[in-house]
Amino acid sequence: MQGSITVLIIVELTFTTTAKAxxxxxxxxxxxDVSFKVFRNKLIEAVKEHNTPFILTTLHPxxxxxxxxxxxxxxxxETWKPYSPDSALWNELSTILTLGGTFRTSGGKRVFWAPYTFSAFPDDVDAYEYASIVGANVKVRSQPSTTARIVTILSYDIVKATFPSSDNKRKDDTPGWVKVVLPDGTNGYVANRYVRSPIDHRLGFEKIRGKWLITAFIGGD
Structure with a gap:
């Protein structure tokens, strides 16, 4: 019996250590894929230039x-209004395209999904509650302010995160900041540019008749 308890303790400690890390x-x-690399580089340049005509040629019908x-x-x-000066399209595409991605094959189709925070997110982690820190040495602060005390430093960690919502405002909703909960239960705030939800917008690319096209640009689940 004592041996069993010892084993359970070891397993629990191992799990805890893994969870924290x-x-x-x-x-x-x-x-x-060289052809995809060339295509994506052109797409990145088009995004920098806000080149809507080129973007439209990359979309699957x-x-x-x-x-x-x-x-x-x-x-x-109608959704993204790319010709509007305040369109959110360009910032969203730029963010996605700088966050890598992975190839997946399903139903005979080979698709490149970006960003990696979606395509490589662990299946055993709740995608609705957790998000990825997309940087090294990212400061977690005690309050949503750059002058607040630094609670800890994170590098590419997966953390529980609460994103500000315009539809359901909470007292802790602060533009530009995401509330996070560390594995030990400590609360903190991270600048939103360093946090990405796995169910945020992502792009799906497929090579169809020799041409790479964006076949999906979706958010949520």
Whole structure:
């Protein structure tokens, strides 16, 4: 009996240590395919230049835009309004394209999914409650302020995160900051540019008849 208890304690300690050290390091399989690498580089340049005509040529005619039935180039234009000076499209695309991604094959289709915070996120972690720290030596502060006390430093950790919501404002919702809970239960705040939810917007790319196209640009689950 004592031996069994000892084993259980060892297992529990091992699990605790692993949980505290849960990480998601950046991964980018894009360069493995030369044709995709060339395509993505052109896409990145187009995003920097806000080159809407080029972006439209990269979209699949039936691009998947939501889980609610939105698809196609027309819906893309209505959703993202790329010709508008305050369109959120460019910042979102830039963020996604700088966060790598991985290839997946399903149903005979080979798809490159970006960013890695979606495609490589662990299946055994709740994607609705947890998010990835997308940087090294990221400061966690006691309050949502750059002058607040530093609680700890994180590098590519997976943490429980509460993102500000315009639909359901909470007292701790502060623009520019994400509330996180560390493995030991400590609360803190991280600048939102360093935190990414696995169910945030992502891009799916497929090579169809020799041409790479964006077949999905969706968020949520």
């Amino acid at each position: 849960r990480k998601l390091y950046p991964v980018d399989e894009g360069p493995r 039936k691009i998947h835009l939501s889980f609610g039935g939105h698809f196609g180039v027309k819906d893309f234009l």
